[in-house]
Amino acid sequence: MTNSSTYDVVVIGGGHNGLAAAATLAKKGKSVCVIEKSDAMGGMARNVAMGEGVSAPQIAHLLHNLNPKVAKELGLGDLLKGSPLPTTSLSADGNHVVVEGAMVRFADGTTHPDVNAYAKQTAQLRKFAGLLGQLSTKSPPKLDGGLTSMAALGELAGLAKLGLNVKMMGKKDMREFLRVVLTNVYDLVLDEMPDGPLAGMICADAVRGNYVGPRSPGTVFNLMYRLGTGGEVRMPKGGMGAVARAFEAAATKAGCDLRTGSGVARVNVEADKVTGIVLEDGTEIATRAVLSSAAPMATMKMAGIEHFDVEAARRIKNMRCKGTVAKLNLVLKSAPQIEGLSAAQMAGRLLIAPSAETVERSFNPVKYNELPTAPVVEAVIPTLSDPELASGGRHILSAVIQHVPHTPTGGWNDANRQQVIDTVVAQLEAHMPGLSSTIEEAQLLTPSDIEDLTGAPGGHWHHAEMGVDQILTVRPVNGLAHYRFAVGGLYLCGAAAHPGGDVTGVPGRNSAMQLLKDGVLS
C-alpha cells in the first residue's frame, strides 16, 4: 500500500517525548505526524488494562521530574497540581522513615535523628544540582570550534555559566562540588549518617534505572542530575495513563496527526537530507524533517548506517544501555495495609531499600545475569489516590524492581519469571501481611519484555545509561549531542538525547526547538 502524504515533520515514536516534540512544533504552525508502532500513544507512560475494569500503569508509575517549562508550554499544568508524594522507606523493625521534601520523620511523626544531616546534604546537592538543572532546558553546550567563531562562543556561554556559577558558590562549596561530583553515593551518604532506611532511600534514588550500585563511581552525579531536573515524584489523577493522555491531547490539540499500528521501516535520505519515511505497511510519507524518539541505534538503522560516519556508528554501537529494571503489577482484592502508616503515606511512594548496603547487594546478581534475591522495590498503590482505576473495590499495586537482569543465564521462562514475582511479593508481604492471599493477577515485565514492547535498547528505563560518559555534551554520544543526528533534517528527540530519561518532556521539546533554530523548515 502506498499512500503518500506530506508533512513538515514526522515524529517517530508516540512516547511522551515524541508527543512533546510534535506538540511544540505544531504550536509553531508546522504540520506534524506522529508515528507510533504499537496500537496506542504514550510509550512507557501508558496504562494497561489488566482484566475487566482495571487500568494499571504498564511501565512507569510515577511522574518524575516533568519540566515546568514543558508543562507550561504544552498546557500540561494539571499534571503538576497537588503536592509531591511522600516517600516511605520501609524498615523491618517497623520504624519506617518518611521523607517529604527536606523533612524526614518516622512514620509516627517522631523526629528522625538524621533530619539535619539529611536536610544539609540535600540542600547542598540541590544547590549543586541547580547548576546542572539550568542546562537541561538548553541544548547541551558545544565545545568544538573553540573560541574562534562567534557561533561557538554563544554555545560556550552555557558551559561558561556553569563554570562561573561553580566559582560563584565560593571556595568552600566549589571544592566540595569538585570533591563529590564524580564519587559514589554510598560513601557520600554514609559520611553523614549511619546506614539505614534513609541512607537506603538516597542510594536507591541515585541508582534508579541505571546499571550501577551505590558504590559505583558517578552515582553522586546521577543523584545531583536527578535533583537538578526536579527530583520530585507525583501521582496525577488517573495515574500515569493520564500523563500519556495529556501529552497526546496536547499534540492533538496543537493539530498533529497521530498514527498507530505501524512503525517506521525506513527513513529516506537523498543528498544528505531527509526526504520522507516508509512505514512497515508500505505507506510513504514525504517530509523535510524526522524527529526520532527511538533509540540512536534503531534510528541510525532506519536511515541507513552508510549515512553515518564510522566513528559515530562505533560510538552508537558501544553505548551503554543495559536495562536493569523490571515492572510488576498486582491486582489485589483488597487494599494492603502496612502497620503504622497513615492513609496519605500508604498512597505515597513505598520503598524497600532498608540500607545502602542492601541497595549495593541488590546490584550484585544482575552483574552475573542472576535473578534477584532481595531487589530494591519501589511500590505505589495508585488506586488509593484514584479508586476509579480498578472496579469492584479492587486495588493495584505497582512495583518497580531495580536490578533484574535483561536476560538471566538460560533465558526467561515461566519458572524464573514466577520466581521473581514470588521474591518481590515475599518482600512486600513482610510489610503487608496477607498480601499474597489477595492477589488476583500478577503481571511481570522483565527488561527484555520492556525492550520488546517499547524498543528501548536493553529495556533501559532511560534508553541509555545515565552516566558522566553519556550526558550533556556526550549524550547520546560524542559528536551527536545537539539532537541533530548526522543526516540533514534527522533529529533525536527521545530519552537517549539530552537531558535524558524520566518523564521530563525536555528532550522532545529541546529537539523541536533545535530543529526550528537550524532553519531546516524555513
Added chain:
Amino acid sequence: MTKAATKQAVPIGVIPTPLYDRMEAISTAKSWANWAGFISPLVLDTVEFEYFAIRNQSTLFDICPMHKYRIKGPDALKVVNRLVTRDVSKLRDGRVGYAMWCDEEGMLIDDGTVFRYSETEFMLCCQETMYSWLLDTAWGFDAEIIDDSHTVAGVSLQGPTTFSLLKDAGLDAVEDMKPFDLREIEPGLWVSRTGFTGDLGYELWTAWNDIGALWDRLWAAGGHWGLRAIGAEALNMVRIEAGFIAAGVDFQPVHAAMRLNRGRSPLELGFDKLVHFEKGHFNGRRALLKQQQDGVRYHLAKIDIGGFKPADGSLIYHRKKREVGHVTSGIWSPTMKQNIALAELKAPYGKAITDDLWVEIYVSEEGQWDKRIVPLTFVDKPFFQNARSRATPPNPF
C-alpha cells in the same frame, strides 16, 4: 611436548620478508630499516646507482611490508565507498585507483591504492595498519575484511626498461595494460601497472611463498636491462620528483598523531579532485564540505627553490619576515636539475598569495654553517613527467 612448544612463537624485533635473504646476499651497504616490522633496505649499494637505475633501467623494490586488506562480499563496494573519498563505483573492474580516507573530521587517516577485482572484491594497499578501522567501517554491512598483509607478497618493478624485462621473463601479457590496469597474467600472479616513481613500472603480487621464485625469474631476465635492487632512499627521491606525498612525512596519519590539529584534509593536501562530494556520504564528508565552504587551513604545494642546496625541513617566509610554512620533503633532483620540494604553507599562502615567498636553508660547508634565503616558485605539474610512463604499449628498449 608441551602445548607451548608446538606453537610458533611470536617473533621478537624486526623480521625478514620472504625476499630478505636475496637482498642480504647482494647488499654491500647493509643499510636496513624497520618498515612495518619488517627488515627493509634503505640502500643496497649506493643511492646514486639506485636512483639512476630507476630513471634509466629497471629496479626491484620489496613491497611485502605494505599492508594489504581484502574487502569481500555483496556490500564490498558500499564499504569501500564509505571508506574513501573518491567514487569507487566509477572505478572499473580490473583497475587500481589512488585513494584517500579520512576520519569524521575530514582528516587524512592514510592514502593508498584500491584494487578493484569486481564489485564484490577489492584490495586496499596502504602504509598504516588499517584492520580495525576497516572492521569498523564494514560493521553493519555484508562484507568481510581479510588481512592479507602476510599472505599476499609484492615487488615493485620500476623503470623505463621494465616492459622489455617482463617480455624476456615471459610476461609479455602486460603489453596492452594501461596505467592503473590490474590483471592476473598467470594463475596466482597479479600485475598492476602502478608504482611510486612516476615512471613506467609495474607492481607484481603473488602468494607469500611464491614471491621468491618470482624475484628469481625477474632477476634472471634482468641482466640485459640493467636490473638493480633498490632501497627506500632512492625511491624517496623519485617519489618527490613525481610529486607523490608520503605518510608521516608530508602529512601525519591522523590516527597516529597524538597532538591536536596535526591532521590534514585531502583539500589541504591539494587533492580536491579525489574528493567526490556528489557520490553520497563517505567518512568525513560533512566535515570536508564544511571545510570547503569555510576555507582550508593549509596548502601543500610543489615548489621549485632557488640554488641547489636541498631544503628538507626549511622554514618558509613571506617578505622574508613572516613565517608561513615549511618544506616537508625536499631534494636536489638529479634528473630535473632543479631544487624541488613539497611544502606546507598556511593558507592563504600557497594559493591566494604566491609572491615574495622565501625559503631559509641552513647549509654546512665543512663544519661552518651558513644561512641562505632563496626565492621559491610554485609548480602545478609533477616535477618529473615523461611520456614513456603512460605509453601503451610501452616503448621497448
